[in-house]
Amino acid sequence: MNLKFVENVKADITSDIVYMMCPMHLLKLEEHMGELDEGQILELMTDYDGALEDIPAWCDNTGNEFMGIDEVDDYYKIYIRKARKAVS
Amino acid sequence: MRYFDHVATNPLLPEVLDAMMPYFKEQFGNPLSPYDLGIAAKTAIEDARAQVAALVNAKAGEIVFTSSGAEANNFALKGIALAKQQSGNHIITSKAEHHSIMNTARSLEKLGFVVTYIPVDKYGLVDPKDVEKAIIKDTTVISIIHASSEVGTIEPIKEIAALAKAHNVTLHVDSVAAVGAIPVDVAALGVDLMSMTAHQFYGPKGAGALYIRGGQRILPLIYGGIQENGRRAGTENVPAIVGMGKAAALAKRDxxxxxxxxxxxxxxxxxxxxxxxxxxxxxxxxxxxxxxxxxxxxxxxxxxxxxxxxxxxxxxxxxxxxxxxxxxxxxxxxxxxxxxxxxxxxxxxxxxxxxxxxxxxxxxxxxxxxxxxxxxxxxxxxxxxxxxxxxxxx
Incomplete structure (x- = not known):
């Protein structure tokens, strides 16, 4: 799997779910994507390694854009842009 | 019988039992189930969460249900100490704590944490100045009992909270004996985490809660499913949680x-x-x-x-x-x-x-x-x- 690394992304919503159990990353992802307008960006902070596979896969399925990750200390910041015509 | 051991436990109020009964019987659903029976159980838990939050002036999302006050204390101290381990390994508590803090602190010492036990005066009072003196660069969490079930003394939590904040240290208070007995307001006190239990305010045994201020990271104590917003796994004790909510509402009213x-x-x-x-x-x-x-x-x-x-x-x-x-x-x-x-x-x-x-x-x-x-x-x-x-x- 090729992961894109990004820096200094300005997000519209930030959600800190560090130390919360799997699959909170998917539940919070759906919840916050519902709150965003098209083209806006979600920053998801998580320490869960599985999110690095799940979130790109979720983006593939739903047509949203997986922008990339930023690795900080002991967790990841994951950036997702809500698609103009998202399936979900 | 003339019962004078309310710090050990309280009798259940009849109204609380009435509120709980349906969740022992026909409303037996698992709160994670997506059909009506599960949704009803989930709704009942969320209502109880709002009631418990209201008792201590917290937001509903800041309340995590546990099985007891002891679990809340273990969760708080271990969860914060481990979550902040990269910033430091020093913990401060007092010599007048309940066993569920004292023994948790000792277990953390065995894991390599360093614990300072603040002495108390002849009344059982912690001097906030002693707490401040004990804070070092590596201090990540302070845990102080709110009110002692053994000697009744109420600690100067507000003062301790102010200096914890000034030093950027997380403060947990064990308010098991205080919540339901005296007015408790997490916002006015300025604490980061607070333990409480239902059976200290005429609710059932088997339900406790930890207030976790919004934005506070904490490592789970019990891993598993996504109950309690991914912070405390295990199928919820729905009747007991409903009872805790009802007991909290009555405590607030009365x-x-x-x-x-x-x-x-x-x-x-x-x-x-x-x-x-x-x-x-x-x-x-x-x-x-x-x-x-x-x-x-x-x-x-x-x-x-x-x-x-x-x-x-x-x-x-x-x-x-x-x-x-x-x-x-x-x-x-x-x-x-x-x-x-x-x-x-x-x-x-x-x-x-x-x-x-x-x-x-x-x-x-x-x-x-x-x-x-x-x-x-x-x-x-x-x-x-x-x-x-x-x-x-x-």
Whole structure:
């Protein structure tokens, strides 16, 4: 799997779910994507390694854009842009 | 029975049991299930969360349900210490904590954390200046008991919270004995985490809660599913949680009346028993839980007094429930400078809304007689092992 690394992304919503159990990353992802307008960006902070596979896969399925990750200390910041015509 | 052990546990209020019953019977769904039965259980839990949050002026999303106050204490101390491990490994607590903090701190010491145990004064009070002096670069979390179930003393939490904030240290308070007994407002106090339990305010056993201020990261204690917003796994104890919510709503509604009632009973008891020869009030004389009267009785043991009180249909405690069982001198009393021999003569009366003035008069009548009788037959005598140590004169 090729992961894109990004820096200094300005997000519209930030959600800190560090130390919360799997699959909170998917539940919070759906919840916050519902709150965003098209083209806006979600920053998801998580320490869960599985999110690095799940979130790109979720983006593939739903047509949203997986922008990339930023690795900080002991967790990841994951950036997702809500698609103009998202399936979900 | 005249029940004076409300710090051990409270009887369940009938309205609370009524609220719980449907969730033992027809509303048995798993809150994670997507069909109506599950959704009803989930809704009931969320309603209870809002009720518990309202009791301590928190937001509903800041309340995580646990199985007990002890679990909340373990979750808080371990969860924060481990979450902040990269910033430091130093923990501060006091010498007057409940076992669920004391033993958790000891277990963290075995994992490599360093713990400072702040002493308390003769009233069981923590001096905020001592807490501040103990803070070092590596300090990540402070945990202080809000009110002692053993001696009733209420700690200066607001002052400690202010200095914890100034030093960027997370503050947890063990408010198990305080929530439901005195007004508690997490925002006004400025604490980051707070433990509480339902059966201290006429709710059921098996439900506790940890307030976790929004934005606070914490490592789970119990891993598994996504219950409690991914912070505490395990299928929820729905009836108990519903009961905790109902009990919280009633506590919020009736707090002033309850407090006034038990304060009057407490003051009457202290007024009479506190005057018996060689009997001393423990804890702070004024800044204490409204329904809490605790004493040490010189020359005799608490256990003997409890047995003789029970023969008169009066139920009370000696030390905390656990130390009473282990027949050990209470570490809390020892930390207050009370000699070990005297600490064995500890008695704790904790009043509730079901107690009457007649109940208190029964203690006032019987206890002095019991003390006299036990002292007569004590092999140690008044000048024996129980004699209090002379105060230093220099």
């Amino acid at each position: 707090l002033a009346i309850r407090t006034q009632h038990v304060t009057r009973l407490r003051d009457r008891l202290i007024d009479v028993i506190g005057k018996v020869e060689s009997v001393h009030l423990t804890g702070h004389p004024h800044n204490r839980l409204p329904g809490h009267a605790s004493f040490v009785v010189e020359y005799i043991e608490g256990e003997g007094m409890l047995l003789m009180l029970q023969a008169k249909d009066i139920v009370a405690a000696s030390g905390s429930a656990c130390t009473s069982k282990a027949l050990k001198a209470s570490p809390v009393l020892i930390s207050m400078g009370i000699p070990s021999s005297m600490a064995h003569g500890s008695l704790v009366f904790s009043m509730g809304i079901g107690n009457t003035e007649e109940d208190v008069e029964a203690i006032n009548e019987e206890l002095p007689k019991i003390i006299r009788r036990l002292r007569e037959i004590s092999p140690f005598g008044k000048s024996g092992w129980g004699k209090s140590e002379p105060e230093a004169t220099h």
